[in-house]
Amino acid sequence: MSLSPEGTDAESMGSIGGYELIDRLGSGGMGVVYLARAASGRQVAVKLIHAPYARDEEFRVRFRQEVAAARRVSGAFTAPVVDADPDAEQPWMATLYVPGRTLSETVTKEGPLGGRELRTLGLGLVEALRDIHQAGLVHRDLKPSNVLMAEDGPRVIDFGISRATDNQALTVTGRLIGTPPFMSPEQFATPRDVTAASDVFSLGSLLVYAATGTRPFNADSPYMTGYQVMHEAPVLDGVGEPLLSIVERCLDKDPAARPGTAELHRMLRTLPDSLEAAAVPEPRPQDPRPRPGRPGAVAPTQVMGESGGTAATGAGTGTGTGTGTGRVRRGRRVLVSLAAALAVTGLSLATMRLVSDSDTTPQRHKDSGSPTARGPRAAALPAGWEPWRTDLTRDSGGIDPISYAESGCLRGRDAVYCAGSGFTVTKVDAASGRTLWRSGTNPQEVRPVGARGGLVYAYSLPDDAAAGNRIRKLVALDAGTGKQRWARRIGDVDAEAHLFSRGVLTISASTTEFVAYASSGAELWRSSASAPGGKSCVPLVLGGAPYGLCSSDDDPYGAPMSLVRFDASDGTRSDVATLPPTAEALGVVGGQFLFSVLEDPNKVAQSVGDWSYAGLVRVNPDSGAVKEVPLAEPPRGSATLADGAVYVVRQDGVVTAVSATTGKQLWRRATEVEGLSVPVFSATYGDLYFANRYGRLLALDRDTGAERWRTSSMDDLGDSSGDNTPSLLLVEDAIVAVAGDTVFSVRPDRPATPSATGG
Template sequence: MPLSTGESESIGSIGGYTLVDRLGSGGMGVVYLGRSASGRQVAVKVVHAQYAQDEEFRVRFRQEISAARRVSGAFTAPVVDADPDAEVPWMATLYVPGRTLSEIVAQEGPLSGHALRTLALGLVEALRDIHQAGVVHRDLKPSNVLLAEDGPRVIDFGISRAADNQALTVTGRLIGTPPFMSPEQFASPRDVTAASDVFSLGSLLVYAATGNRPFDGGSPYMTGYQVVHEQPVLDGVPEPLRSIAERCLDKDATARPDLTELHRLFRDLPDVATAPATAAASGPSTVVGGRGAARRHGDTTASTGSGRRGRRVRLLVALGAALAVTAVSASVYYLVARPKSTEGTPGGRTTASHAAASPAAALPTGWKPWRANLTQAPDKAYADISISGSESGCVSGGSSLYCAGSGFTVAKLDAASGRVEWRAGHTPQTTLPLGVRDGIVYTYEKPGLNVRETWRLVALSAGTGKRLWYRPINEVWPAVLFDGGVLAKSDDGEDGTEFVAFDARTGKDLWRTPAKSSVTNSCSPLALDGIPYGLCTQQNSDTGPTGLVRLDPADGTAHDLAKLPHGVVPLGTTGGQPLFAVPRNAADDEFVDDADTPYSSLLRVNPTSGALVRIPLAGPPRGSVTLLDGVVYFVRPDGTVTAVRVSDGARLWQRETQIENLSKPVLSTTYDDLFFANRYGRLLALDRATGAARWNTDKLDNPGNSPETTVPSLLLVKDTIVAVAGDTAFSVRPDRPKAGPKPAAAKK
């Protein structure tokens, strides 16, 4: 349809593209046909003005762009340009002439024969490209499938989830379109896998073949119940597609066929239309819970049986409450089995909701409580090297842990038993490993005493511990992982004059760039939300500004972004923007312990323009700082924990735990609790909403060497707690924390 007069006057062009036609409109934006200066046609999605001011929406839009850019295949529409930080965010994809599947079925009726076979094969190949890019689409539906002359195209990655990073999953909400969602999207939205898209594919093909949805309860919340608890209606689906669809729509994600098998099965679909399965052949139309043809007209009769009815009513109440307060076009936010977020409480959990029965903990296969001593006698050449006051800990990768720290070399542990699988390196580390990515563990090593390099970045095989590559780096500054590589400082001087980015798989140089800003030449590597930065602070100065430099991941080009107050502490990102804690200026006669620093404000930085937003803090709060899900937690050495909301700096609660020297908190999404460990292996759980103590444990009988000088750490593997105190790692389950860990058996 042509542009309206208002559209022509207000947005006749955007991002260098002339808008020539209006292709359609949804709840979140308008899609235009655009033309570049060279004449190339693109589809330009322009966000509605009311959402442009919504930071949460901007995060979703950035995620859509990031996911779509990762996917490139014959059956997807690639992104050619975008600006998520513009005053009105927009994204341009290659224009695909064609109607959506939903439009074709509505106007011409269901597909059959060759057209249905081509659609099925094209969608499988599209999902293969999407999944190979590490992305789960999570909103595969008829309106997101374009039928072009040369085959289908999958579009709209607005709620996709990248498998190797933190997805935008709002606490207590689930994002998707109910009739085409999988059961696990309702039950465990943070844990959906590629199998979820297979379920959606089954629903979509049923719709394509019949014009009806296999789950259609007459309302979104009733449909959600059917997806989770009832069997699909497949009346009219011809064989062999019907049998394939039944397997795709299995409630058990592990029982669904994979894409390779589906491709083979769809190749064998007939090229000519076949008679659909009749009601007599498929059994009574009132299959489960009285569902059948009447359900097409909105039948919402409750299932028989008081237990089943009660479960349905509870779910419908929860879904109904969510739909009453939050809906965006056909992509609806759902609140499943938790109350709506409550003002003033992080994550919105109320005391009443926490009083309900705790869910069972998800455990690694074969898990039992365990503890393991991580020490190993170093080589004789290093026997006199002593490291104290360093950080010990582990990072997780699948069912394994990779640990390092003061007093021990790098070790791989089985997360279920604590058994040490391998050790690597000659000397104790000064910090835990950087992380695990694509089967590679990144850590450090001290080379031989007669070797020029003082410090090495090392890549180890996660399976064997074999060194894959190493590179000399500056010993003063830690390296960081970013999307595309590893960032470190060069070893060409005491402070290092360059940033150097290494290829994560080969260790080869990707690029080098001067480590400097307009403030100073002393910069440390930093990665926030997968983007490399430099944080530049004047040495031997307590007042000078700190420079923030954004580095282009592709070639290292430095962009002087902002000048920040002295001593800022990077916390992570909120709404896609870097967030820093700003320390309060101490009086001349005031002694401030680094672990008990007072903070005056939070500072949010626009990653494109460098614009700063300051959020004042009252109190001020003190201690080490950690950002978790929109809340900053300050932990003092005396055990006082303060929770502050990022959006406005409001204090949510403060709790004197009486447990000193706590680790950084870790958030359990299953229990909505914060978990801590202290230097001697004592564990603590605080209610996330109120800060009330949920439980605590006794210290370990013998945490090993020098726990008083080693920083404790904690992480979660599924729902199990893994903590490191001294040189001892141990694991307990949060719903039975006092079931004491036992020493792990040595590997035979």
């Protein structure tokens, strides 16, 4: 990428990604937009992200995902993405250049649009939103300056970057993306739960602007404009029928009451070629008391008591616009501060600090010593515990690690045992973070197996791994010293081992037998991994007993799975049940085994970690009876069983809770925290804890999914922070998390991430 300083001639501006820069079209808070030319002569609009955001790894993750999603939007009324490099030193994205003025420029210079123009505009925008929503995106910043008026119809722009920039909610608490006059109420009240219905609300405001030249929500400050959007009726003076009825439905405060794009398209098709403007009412008498915005508006100071609660007012005087206290009560979300003035520029992203009455509870853990809704005032912690942070890396001797990206720790008696990318098995004191010992020379990129009876079980590569030998070893280490007690070959890099009641269950190096070892390393028994269906087998431990899950097909997702049980003492095998091809064990609920089932086997290889689940399967271990539990709304992500419910965590931070008994969705929360770990449940506080790959911690209420608290991301987590799956566990109530090459510990009632590094 080559760029010249700003202000130079177009011929000397340089290039981005091989696109010759012709002119500078505009700039905004997130970046600069250039008109550029490809080698073929095609003109494109190149958006170059500002350097501060380019250095934010979480922004890059979101930008990379949104570029991939935006590439799928290819409708006639959008400007498609033609090229991008989210991994460049400064990320950029190129969209097809659409010549033409923006809608805001058109209305300013030529006045409001007529009936036929409005119909063409409305239908084009609805089709654009349909394509954007079908690609899994929500625009979030639909406004006149993001609509280009091309000769053959409108074009919606900036649908690729608008959601990427919402990542700022991750790194700066309370920041929100949007332009207040064209935002929806839910963008202010619950920005992490915004759906496609938000864009419909914005479209309603945009159509009012196009038809009248004025905005339905328009106060002297962004603060009060946001208040009007959330609590007051829109000003629709000058909007005639049938457009009036359409925009009134679009501007309903309740997202569920707004029309979908299909219904909206049918309604807009009925617009006539000419629209009569509605009669503008005579000015009404104003209440003599000062009112922000327009007459009859209820000021925030009139509906907030000293403690932040609501107080009765005399706002409903009958002399205003009919937006008295009744409307406020139905959906009160009160803005309490303005962080900065809003800049409406080329990329036009408004950044506000917002808090609602329902959003104050997530902050309660952050107050020093403040109690949570459940449990004691202070967490139960290991003796002498203090917040700590420890780097786990050590020179690996030049031997390549196993490519498994499953770094993590497991709990011991008074310590944690960790293994993963760039570091070997390491014992860390749970109270201080001090490194007690390291074992081996080969980093494994896979978590240890377990700790029991004075031993730590882990994986290791053979001595000739550098020569291409990838047979994995199961090793037993002395928990006190880290010295190896014994090692056994168990199979290739995917071979697993699990602790059961009498020893360790694994698969043989030939993958044809299940093998159990005692704590001494002695072989307890072997059992065939053949009929029925033994071409692909994995060991399982359910309820402390040894099991296996086998497929009769070389493709593990191409044939039904056989669940088999082994006698713990001698390995005698018995067939239990036949399960769907994509069944994966989750655990035990109410004495029954629970498995997840993928919706489409073909998606497994295409989107690892972001699977779509069709249902659950419950198996009675005594009778072998199988009960299928369908999921009415198949969630996407990676499923985990915790505290009797299934939690599906998507890579983009959406968490869905599903009943393990009925399959009913309990709640869904868009956390906007990328790359989350599987959740860990705290019985003390009733919360689910997550870590992400950048060291951020998140707590959600187990019952509702409401956010209890979140921490800031951490710096200098090591080279593997962008690749490794994060993890966490509890030692008593202390949270111990692994992100990148770093393990750290915080207390859940005061969870600020530590900056000091342990020994």
